[in-house]
Amino acid sequence: MAFSIQMTLNGDKRRVDLDDPRVTLLDLLRERLGLTGTKKGCDRGQCGACTVLVDGRRINACLTLAASLEGATVETIEGVADGTELHPLQQAFIDHDGFQCGYCTPGQIMSAIGLLREARVHGDPERVREQMSGNLCRCGAYAGIVEAVLDAERQLAGNTERGAA
Incomplete structure (x- = not known):
């Protein structure tokens, strides 16, 4: 059963043909x-490696x-x-050694972008750890990830304040 869907993917409107629902x-x-x-990663929604944003919300693409x-x-x-200009989170992951092998990094960054858009951090490292708990890092780079976020x-926040001035 072939059909197509329309979506906006990374800012571009796309029609995508699907041959399997x-x-x-x-x-x-x-x-x-x-x-x-x-x-x-796990293909079961447990590791967060497949995290993307759908309509601004963090989701596991495997599910x-x-x-x-x-x-x-x-x-x-x-x-x-x-x-060629990195997103502030991408640069922060580099600056704070927020990755080792890098396998989980895309999902970690997408989850963190969603988290910051939800404005749930307020400078609290414990909130970051809690809100990012669905993203696992087998290398244990959690301290760098929290600092990067x-x-x-x-x-x-500084860019928003400067833009409002």
Whole structure:
């Protein structure tokens, strides 16, 4: 049963043909659209490696049927940077050693972007740990991840204040 859906993917309106209504967003992104930044970790929604934003909310792409995304806005790690300029969270992950092997990093960054958009951190490291608990890092780079999120929060708050002035 072939059909198509329309979505906005990293800022571009796209019509995507689906030949199977059971295909997950993760498989659509990686195997059919060539967006391999989103990683397949556990494929059960337990590790967060596949985290993307759908309509601004953090979701596990491995648990989301692509067919359910008609009209949705999907953001992946490939759409985060502005040309060659890294997103503040990407730069903060580099500055604070928020990764080791890097496998979980795209999901960590997407989850952190969603978290900061939800404005749930307020400079509190414990809130970051709690709100990022759905993203696992097998290398144990958690201290750097927390510092990166807090640093990016400060940077983004500073950019908002300067923009309002």
